[in-house]
Amino acid sequence: MMSTSNDEVEDLGDQILDAAVSCAQAMGFDRVTLAAIARHAGVSRPTVYRRWPDTQSILAAALTRQIVRAWREVAVPGAGRQAFVAQTVAVANRLRHDELIAAVLRSGPDLAMVYIAERMGSSQYAIVDLGAAQIKAGQDDGSVRAGDPRQLAAMCLLITQSTIQSAQMVAEILDEDALSRELAETLERYLKP
Template identity: 60%
Template structure:
């Protein structure tokens, strides 16, 4: 299968992000360089610089595209607490299986900590907005407890983010299926009226 980073017909931004993903998997975050991203994408460094100011901003865009891509792949087609929880659990499971996301968590804890403990990133804002909108609809439908939808969504984000980051440490106790079941119980219990 041909990598998008080598596909000359792919949009340049997509080729650059695909090349960045290849670099993260090949070298780990700390050893990714803008020059290597450009080389793998088949573009010049100035072409990358026209879109992103540095390697870190390319990596941030890469993570955002991965997270938003997973969210888009798991649409919420029904209103209510149970479909909302199913969507969150599915997104968490897919992100836990995403090699690039997990590589960043493992190989660049300093970068990950910025978005875990210091500030919300773009992808987290997108997730918050999506979950808050679904919570509001589920509240109107009666299956989610009253409360500010954005505050409830923020707590769902914290619970889910912790599952993504730390799920591997409880793998001997909770395999992927059991982890999904317990996450669903946690979220359902939290959101239930």
């Protein structure tokens, strides 16, 4: 009997998520099917079903991976409020140009609205947790005001998420540089002691 290593299982999961991203970009979020994802990944539908119950779950997992990856890959030196704000603005810039995020906002408005207005998703919880840790470090060094770090991080998430979602709407007023400056200013003033 052949055993499967954890790396192979993770690689297969990433392969399926990569296929979901490609399908969403090519077909639009609302037209992606589990069969299309499986076909694009080169695996059977039961292989996909062993990991995710439906297409929406796969797409949500792909979004979570994309957003958390963006947060972890944007390296900002230092600690405290300024580092947190710089990282948040850099991640917002990256996600505003991310093709998967654009596909959700363009062709998956029902899915987007769930995570905008109804409930937090895995990626949002992850970002709040990562942000809260940095905010707590900023409180410890005196650069962030007092308050529950998770609550402050959740508010920063709302501000930043709104900026990402609505950037196109105000593009003629706030070009990319101005949008980044104003987001940084907003977060700085919100977090400053």
